Amino acid sequence: MSKKIPYKIYLSEEELPTHWYNLRADMKNKPAPLLDPKTHKVMGYEDLRPVFCDELIKQELDDTTPYFEIPREIRDFYKMYRPAPLVRAYELEKKLNTPAHIYYKFEGNNTSGSHKLNSAIAQAYYAKNQGLKGVTTETGAGQWGTALSMACAYLGLDCKVFMVKCSYEQKPFRREVMRTYGASVTPSPSMETAVGREINERFPGTTGSLGCAISEAVEVASNTEGYRYVLGSVLNQVMLHQSIIGLEAKAALDKYNVKPDIIIGCAGGGSNLGGLIAPFMGEKIKGNADYRFIAVEPASCPSLSRGKYVYDYCDTGMVCPLSKMYTLGSGFIPAASHAGGLRYHGMNSTLSQLRYDGLMEATTVKQTEVFASAVEFAKCEGILPAPESSHAIHVAVNEALKCKETGEEKVILFGLTGTGYFDMVSYQKFNDGIMKDYLPTDEDLERGFASLPDMAENEVK
């Protein structure tokens, strides 16, 4: 007899995972290595040290160790807001009148408002352990910057944040949360860095992009004694830390012998999606189970869906390592959409490889339909979701409605990465009926692709 499934499945503190899971160790086709942006040579530990923290480089480069122990200090921090609940969306199921069973892993119950804190505390911990004074970073929607500010405040590290200008303007209170936690926040592109000044000159009035903010943060880290650069998404170390999302979700489902059929996550740089699917994908690769994985992208920034799988710069200023990934080109500047966290031109290299190998699907959705689903979700499930997370909600709802047509009792799991409390300017536009959809034209895409590096690895064979 199956146990009645509660509204929220909470693991106990003792069930908090003790190790992160490194999906790459189980992949047959490993993601391609990082290359030097100038020489195009494979980058090793020593090459990355001027920019990144030592221990994090080890995690970044390791594609053979399946599990990394989570240090006790990080586990203690996790205990303040984890294990995060796995929620059975009974009310949403009722409203949709679907036979599908819908679950979401909710990562918004902490002040950063998202899953970003999982990697922020890890990165800040390793920086502190290395004896550094501070870290620099970029933030899009502001969730990563808030998370890093919180982690740095907790550990007593300095924190300098470059915030994508369009979010900086849309979300003044995000900036204030970061300041409250003691961080400095600069709108990007700024006039404080060489790369920021150059971008401001080339694109006057630009509202910025994650790629550009990354370049600025890297430049400051490289030029400042005792500082390193940390990143909230895209890198494989981030996916490693975020695996705690999937590990907890899987443990919670296993408790009730529930096996998801479809696993859905929004995809910006890939941190939440990668973390959520990691242990499930590991099972699939090993042939122990089968799952359908869906990456949901905004139609305005469709790297997995419309991008090329090539080596590209991770940032607009071309100072970061080259990564092989699905990309729209580092010169692609997405429209000022309301999901700041999904405005990245590329995608994590592991997820890109999985997509290339046909292990994961990708789809795009328009922001107006995303907000419509967000409001419906808020009204029945209570939680006001972040625009980013709402991309996953929208596709989950669509899949549940398909089940209604076919009568199938599928189990759908999606990642509810965060809350929308700092996105009320966007909700206001939606409520007032003045939100628009922006789809890149073929010319926009061509302009982006024209910025791809000209190198042997990228030639069509």
Place this chain on the structure above:
Amino acid sequence: MSKKIPYKIYLSEEELPTHWYNLRADMKNKPAPLLDPKTHKVMGYEDLRPVFCDELIKQELDDTTPYFEIPREIRDFYKMYRPAPLVRAYELEKKLNTPAHIYYKFEGNNTSGSHKLNSAIAQAYYAKNQGLKGVTTETGAGQWGTALSMACAYLGLDCKVFMVKCSYEQKPFRREVMRTYGASVTPSPSMETAVGREINERFPGTTGSLGCAISEAVEVASNTEGYRYVLGSVLNQVMLHQSIIGLEAKAALDKYNVKPDIIIGCAGGGSNLGGLIAPFMGEKIKGNADYRFIAVEPASCPSLSRGKYVYDYCDTGMVCPLSKMYTLGSGFIPAASHAGGLRYHGMNSTLSQLRYDGLMEATTVKQTEVFASAVEFAKCEGILPAPESSHAIHVAVNEALKCKETGEEKVILFGLTGTGYFDMVSYQKFNDGIMKDYLPTDEDLERGFASLPDMAENEVK
């Protein structure tokens, strides 16, 4: 041997309380009855029906039934965000280097951002059950309005909110959350009601008060077919619903055989404080246990600390029933402080009676010291607290520091009623060093007392 206490104690869904606790049933001195504002006669069920929902009037008037069953529909709604965690503040203890054990009941993990949802869903449920079309209400900080909007959206009820103007201006995004949930929001005093127009004329440029917003909401409910007025605090029915806070907190502590020495809550209208202390106070009254209770008020609006214990109007427009309570007078207009939820001239009548009987202490704190404690708390415990809740934090910290001096291992429990995500204008003022403290002068108090009703019950014997 005592069990190791986790960072967060979560009750399971099965442990969710099935009944609310009505503290009045166990009180030796019952709170005084409500009186008609014109005739000064005791108000009964029929007298209250034009304004309030039938079932809620029964709860309001009942001071003998100790437990009310929580309807299944409300329990189902509760399950989306309850049981709420009881948190052991290990990191705060470490930072303060205190031998005290600090616990807080955290009510902020829902989109309303506070405990207000506990009573909102109950009141909306009874309104719906009575076949009403909608409800009207007031909101101060915006938390109650948000909570009621959420509850009404869930049940399909219309919701009209009058929002204290000073909060309406400080918190534009609060308004937008309510709109997202389908509510209409009007700044108070407005020109849409007779009482609003009168107050605007008498006090041009006023930033409003809860008492004034209540009058407007009552007026609209009385004049609109199929509508009733609901209230987020002050009334005893609200305290009844909020008893779930204390019941859960006590159950969680009992699991680990922990007995608090001091229980601390911020006090505006009394809903959170009353809910938190209810089951503990019941024990104290029955002589089964002893606890120290501390009500924390803003120095700018010190009803329990500097008010008179007399009959007074619950609202500025003098249309609501008269309640015997500690009050500054319904004509008292508090300074535009940053804790909008604590700007009420009176206090729940049950809490007033408890205070009068010497069963509870009251103290006042200044907002600049409150925000300083809030920021310190945020940095070590992660959660960015609401200004209202931070009043309790500040006194809990002070009590913990006293323990450090004396070496006592006291157990301190406080109510962390909500999060400060919509209070960033206030945090910004604090961060910029331009926040000021406002203390009412003797003249301010005298002006408030002059508005007290002239009636036999209020004469000094």
